[in-house]
Every structure is written in C-alpha cells, then in structure tokens.
Amino acid sequence: MTTPTLMVQGTTSDAGKSLLVTALCRWLHRRGVRVAPFKPQNMALNSAVTADGGEIGRAQAVQAAACGLQPHTDMNPVLLKPNTDTGAQVIVHGHAIGTMNAADYHDYKRIARTAVLEAYRRLAAGHDAVLVEGAGSPAEINLRHNDIANMGFAEAADCPVILIADIDRGGVFAHLVGTLALLSASEQARIAGFVINRFRGDLALLRPGLEWLERRTGKPVLGVLPCLHGLHLEAEDALPRGEAAPNPGKAGLQVVVPALPRISNHTDFDPLRLHPQVRLDFIGPGADIPPADLIILPGSKSVRADLTWLREQGWDRAIHRHLRYGGRLIGICGGFQMLGRRLHDPHGLEGDPGSSDGLGLLQMETTLAPAKQLRNVQGRLVLERAPVHGYEIHAGITTGAALSRPALQLDGRADGALSDDRQILGTYLHGLFDSPGACAALLAWAGLEGVRRHDYPALREASIERLADAVEEHLDTALLETLLER
Numbered sequence: 001m002t003t004p005t006l007m008v009q010g011t012t013s014d015a016g017k018s019l020l021v022t023a024l025c026r027w028l029h030r031r032g033v034r035v036a037p038f039k040p041q042n043m044a045l046n047s048a049v050t051a052d053g054g055e056i057g058r059a060q061a062v063q064a065a066a067c068g069l070q071p072h073t074d075m076n077p078v079l080l081k082p083n084t085d086t087g088a089q090v091i092v093h094g095h096a097i098g099t100m101n102a103a104d105y106h107d108y109k110r111i112a113r114t115a116v117l118e119a120y121r122r123l124a125a126g127h128d129a130v131l132v133e134g135a136g137s138p139a140e141i142n143l144r145h146n147d148i149a150n151m152g153f154a155e156a157a158d159c160p161v162i163l164i165a166d167i168d169r170g171g172v173f174a175h176l177v178g179t180l181a182l183l184s185a186s187e188q189a190r191i192a193g194f195v196i197n198r199f200r201g202d203l204a205l206l207r208p209g210l211e212w213l214e215r216r217t218g219k220p221v222l223g224v225l226p227c228l229h230g231l232h233l234e235a236e237d238a239l240p241r242g243e244a245a246p247n248p249g250k251a252g253l254q255v256v257v258p259a260l261p262r263i264s265n266h267t268d269f270d271p272l273r274l275h276p277q278v279r280l281d282f283i284g285p286g287a288d289i290p291p292a293d294l295i296i297l298p299g300s301k302s303v304r305a306d307l308t309w310l311r312e313q314g315w316d317r318a319i320h321r322h323l324r325y326g327g328r329l330i331g332i333c334g335g336f337q338m339l340g341r342r343l344h345d346p347h348g349l350e351g352d353p354g355s356s357d358g359l360g361l362l363q364m365e366t367t368l369a370p371a372k373q374l375r376n377v378q379g380r381l382v383l384e385r386a387p388v389h390g391y392e393i394h395a396g397i398t399t400g401a402a403l404s405r406p407a408l409q410l411d412g413r414a415d416g417a418l419s420d421d422r423q424i425l426g427t428y429l430h431g432l433f434d435s436p437g438a439c440a441a442l443l444a445w446a447g448l449e450g451v452r453r454h455d456y457p458a459l460r461e462a463s464i465e466r467l468a469d470a471v472e473e474h475l476d477t478a479l480l481e482t483l484l485e486r
Contacts, residue, residue, distance in 0.1 A: 003124035004484040005159035009134035009150050011175035015166045016197035016225070018059040018236050021133045023467035024480070025066035030468055034128040036075065037063030040116040041135055041149040043080040043088065044237035045264035045301050049376050049391040054094015055079060058267055059133070059236040066464050077119035078112050078148070080105070083262060083302045083350050093119065096372060099349070109146040116148050117156060129484055132159065139182040151187045160192035160483050162222060167206075168198040173213055180217055192483050193222040195475065200227045223475035232274060232463045234267045239282055252277040253448040256292040258315055259284045260306040264299040265393070268332055271433040271456035277448060285309075289318040294328045294446040297335025299430065303396075304345060304356040307338050316359060328446045329361070329424045336416060336426035337396050340364040349395055361424055362417050364400030371395070377429065379410035382418055386441035390431025402426075 006024070010017040021037055028035040039060050048061035048071055056076035064071040073094030080088040087101045090108070092115050100108060124130050136143075138150035138161075146152065154161050165175045176194055183191070194213065199206065203224060210221045239259060255272055259282040272280045283289055300306040310316060323329060331339040340358040344367040347353060358365075378389035388408060406414035407425045416427035422445075433439040436453045443451045471477065 002158075003127065003130055005124065005130045005132060005157055006480075006483050007132035007134060007154050007157075007159050007161045009138050009154075009161050009163055011137055011139070011163065011165040011179045012169065013136050015137075015175075016164045016195070017133050018063070019197070019233055019467065020162070020164055020195060020225075021131050022059075022063050022066045022233060022464060023471045024131050025063050026464050026468035027471040027477075028129060028131075028484075029067050035067050036069060036123050036127040036130055037067060037133065038074075038120060038123055038130050039076045039133040039135070040120070040153045041078040041080070041112070042076050042236070043082065043135065045081055045262065046235060046237055046267050047079065047081070047265065047393060049374050049393060050075075050094060051376075052094065053374055055091055055096075055372070055374055055393060056094065057236060058234055058265070062234050062460075062464075063131075063133075065461075066467075072123075074119040074123045077115045081264070081301050084305075089301070089349075094374075106143075106146070109148055113146065113148045113152075113156075116153065120153075120157060132157070134161075137179060138187070139179045141182065151183065151190070154190055155186065159190075161190050162193055162195055162483075163191050164195040164197055166197050167224075168200070168227065172196055173209055176213060177216060180219075191219055193220040193476075193479065195222050196224045198227045199224045220476070220479065222479055225470055225474055228466060228470060231466060232270065232459060233467070234270060234460070239263075239266060252279050253294065253443060253446060254290075254292040255280040255294045255296065255446075256289055257282050257296045257298055258289070258310060258313075260298060260300050261309055262300050262302040262306050264301045265333065265430050266298055268298065268430055268432060269296070271439055271454065274456065274459060275439070275443075275454045277452060277454075278443065285313060289315055289322070292322065292327060293448070294330065295319060295322055297329070297331040297338055299332055300334030300338075302350045303334040303337050304343050304354075305351055306334070307343070307356060307358070310338075319359065319361075323361075323423055327423070330432075330442075331424075331426040332432060333392075333394050333428055333430060334396075336428060337366040337398065339417075339424065339426050340366055340398065340400065340402070342366075344368065362400070362402040362419060362426060364398050364402040364417065366396040366398045368395045369397050373428070377410040377415075379408055379412075379415070381408055381438050381441055382406065383445050384437075384441040386435070386437040388429065388432065388435050388438040390429045390434060392428050393430065394428050396428075398428075 042057035046058035051070035054073035060076040061071040079091040082088040135149035339362045342365040402417040407416035407418045
C-alpha cells in the first residue's frame with residue numbers, strides 16, 4: 001500500500017506553507033501517527049545539521065521536531081543556498097556538490113529529480129504518512145519545466161495538494177483563483193482544497209467570499225487560520241516581516257545586527273528578539289548603526305562580499321567607534337571570520353577567488369576549503385562555564401594567535417576566541433543563545449543587569465503545540481483524514 005502523502009503548496013512565498021506543514025505534523029504526531037516532513041527543493045540561507053551529518057533547510061528541522069523526530073537529509077534532499085543574485089550553492093542529500101548559476105541549475109533539475117524521488121521513497125517506506133511542503137508558487141510559469149518543487153513532485157508522487165494563501169497580503173481570492181487557473185487540467189484536479197491564512201476580524205464577513213470561492217472552483221475551503229498573535233516559528237529564509245526596522249518601543253539591553261545581503265541562519269537571534277529584557281534591531285542598508293550595548297555580526301553565505309558591503313555602509317567605522325566606547329561585539333560563523341585580519345577564498349567557493357582584509361580585530365586569518373564542517377555540538381562557554389549546544393555549518397579554517405584564548409569548549413575541543421580585553425567574542429557555533437544558561441551569561445557579559453532566564457526552547461515547543469490546536473479548531477479535520485487515507 002502506498003504511504004499516505006499530502007502536499008501543501010502556496011499562492012506566494014511566505015503564504016504559510018511551512019506553518020501549515022508544521023501544524024499538521026504535530027496534529028498527526030499527537031494522534032499517534034508516525035509522520036515525517038518532506039520538502040523536495042528548498043532555497044534558503046537558514047539551515048540545520050541533521051542526525052546523519054548533512055545539511056537541510058531550517059524549516060524542515062522544525063517540522064521534524066513537530067513530528068518527534070531528529071532531522072534527516074531525506075527530509076530535504078535538495079537545498080539551494082544563494083551566494084549571489086544569479087548563483088547558489090547546490091546541496092544534494094545533505095552535502096554541497098558545487099555552485100551553479102540559475103540556467104545551469106535549471107538543466108540540472110533532471111538529475112536532482114532522481115535524488116528527490118529516492119529520498120521520498122525512503123522516507124515514505126519508514127513512516128505512516130508524509131507531509132510535503134512546496135516552494136514558492138506552483139504558478140511560476142518560467143519554472144514549470146522539469147519542476148521538482150511543486151506540481152512536478154505532486155504528479156510524480158500522485159498525491160493530493162492543499163493550496164494556502166495569506167489574506168493579510170490582500171487579494172486572497174485572486175491569488176487562489178489565479179493560481180488555479182494557471183495550472184494544467186491534471187494539476188487542477190490534484191488541488192483538494194484551500195486554506196486561508198492570517199485572518200483577522202469577523203469570520204462571518206468573510207463567509208460570502210468563501211462560498212463564492214467554492215462555487216467558482218468546485219473546491220472546498222478546508223478552513224481559515226486566524227492571525228496567531230505572538231506565535232513564534234523559525235523563519236525558513238527571509239527576515240520576518242517588519243524585523244528589518246528598529247523597535248524603539250522596547251527598553252532593555254540594546255542589540256544591533258547588520259542585515260547583510262547574504263545573511264544566513266538569522267534564526268540565531270530569535271532567542272534575543274523574544275527575550276523580554278532585550279531590544280534587538282536588524283539594521284538595513286542606508287541606515288546608521290544606532291548606539292548599542294552589543295553588536296552581533298551574523299553568519300553570511302558570501303563573507304567577503306558582505307564585508308565589502310558593510311564597509312560601503314560605513315559600518316566598519318561604527319563598529320570601531322562602538323568598541324572605543326566600551327561596547328561588546330560578537331561574531332558568529334561568517335561574522336567571526338570577518339573579525340580577523342584576512343579572508344582567503346582560493347577556490348572561489350563564495351564568489352571570485354581571492355583574498356580580502358578583515359576588520360583586524362582578532363589576530364587570525366580564515367581560508368575557505370571545499371569540505372564543509374557539519375556537526376551538532378554541545379559544550380560550555382568560557383563565560384560562567386554556562387552549558388551550550390548548537391551546530392556548525394562552515395567551510396572556513398581559521399588559524400592564529402587569537403584562538404589561544406577560546407570562547408567555548410565544544411565536545412572536548414576549543415572553539416572561537418575571546419579578546420584579551422573581553423570585549424569581543426567570536427565563534428562558529430550557531431544556536432549560541434538557544435540554551436537559557438548560555439543566553440543569560442552572554443547578556444550579563446554584554447552589560448544587562450538582573451538578567452532573567454528566558455526558556456526559548458520551551459517557547460518554540462509551545463508555539464508548535466498552539467499550531468496543532470489551531471488545526472483542531474479551525475480546519476476540517478474529517479476532510480484532512482480523508483485526504484490522508486488516499
């Protein structure tokens with residue numbers, strides 16, 4: 001018997017695909033179903049390290065947690081990590097195979113399709129059900145040839161599809177009807193129903209539109225998910241809407257993060273964004289870095305290019321001024337590499353081959369190597385010996401005198417650096433602030449008095465539970481069960 005499979009596709013990016021798949025994963029998990037998440041192809045700079053030592057999109061790692069599973073490379077067999085506007089690193093079965101421009105990858109999709117279907121079959125064979133997330137929109141006409149991300153996969157797997165749209169964007173009925181109209185006849189037949197996401201207000205006022213939609217399309221509306229205020233779900237890729245602007249209304253420790261063009265794994269900062277004693281601002285292009293207690297240089301998929309961009313903004317001078325006035329500075333992964341004297345990319349892994357000057361704040365240099373370091377780790381901060389856990393994803397090999405004063409001990413080895421004056425901390429660890437003890441120690445080091453412990457993992461888990469509750473309350477669960485029995 002074929003493993004029941006249900007796919008969620010969206011009318012746009014950020015329509016709620018990741019959210020709905022996560023919600024359905026936990027809903028089924030709570031019912032005792034051995035369910036697994038799957039995304040054939042993901043384009044994202046937020047990623048996670050899997051139990052089998054590979055790399056997948058961050059959203060699929062969160063969905064795995066919703067299923068009570070450890071993340072596995074089969075859950076996201078193809079991951080694209082953009083390093084320019086026209087090119088991306090291509091990761092297949094968890095490991096990088098090289099960098100391709102858009103045209104080359106479009107041709108490569110015929111090969112990637114095999115990897116996608118192999119991973120899906122393995123995943124389906126080991127579970128009672130599979131919930132699949134599409135990418136972008138199935139109505140992107142220019143990408144339909146050799147599609148493996150949306151209807152191309154649904155047709156190959158012969159699975160029903162739920163189409164979700166975000167009413168908060170406006171034009172929700174046009175999004176749904178227009179998307180349906182641009183599909184082929186067989187693809188239209190595969191759409192089993194609609195879900196409307198992020199609704200605010202009186203549902204009675206929306207009901208005439210829902211009835212019109214069902215009459216017009218002959219497809220049922222499975223439900224309307226409300227805007228869940230205060231819900232936290234780790235972003236798949238882009239900065240959450242509204243997060244690039246300063247938040248002047250929140251007092252507490254002032255933290256600033258430059259929103260680099262190729263910022264990666266910005267989910268590192270979710271525990272700070274949600275901490276009641278912290279105001280964190282992502283600062284975009286053209287804006288001055290405001291006075292802050294702590295500046296954090298984030299990860300980057302194109303470190304040398306992003307460092308050049310940072311200098312063009314004048315932020316290198318702002319960072320030096322910040323340190324002269326006694327502020328604290330953290331560099332994570334690519335941001336850590338920026339703190340050194342030189343950056344070398346002899347193989348052109350992130351752009352043109354060559355070398356660049358770093359910020360010169362730590363006595364070290366970094367050379368990018370073809371083989372990535374991919375591992376889940378745990379250990380302790382030097383600060384207060386606080387326990388910490390997270391993951392490493394980097395191609396850099398860093399050497400120099402600064403490493404003789406490490407910032408962490410991870411799995412029995414030294415990591416990162418702490419400057420002699422203790423103002424600057426650098427590390428390759430993603431998830432630096434996830435552990436409540438480590439977050440508290442770092443905030444105290446940065447100058448926050450009376451630090452209160454904030455349990456970010458518990459908050460994330462509560463949000464997943466809240467999503468499953470929303471499925472029970474607002475969606476047609478009987479119809480969902482029918483779709484999963486096919």
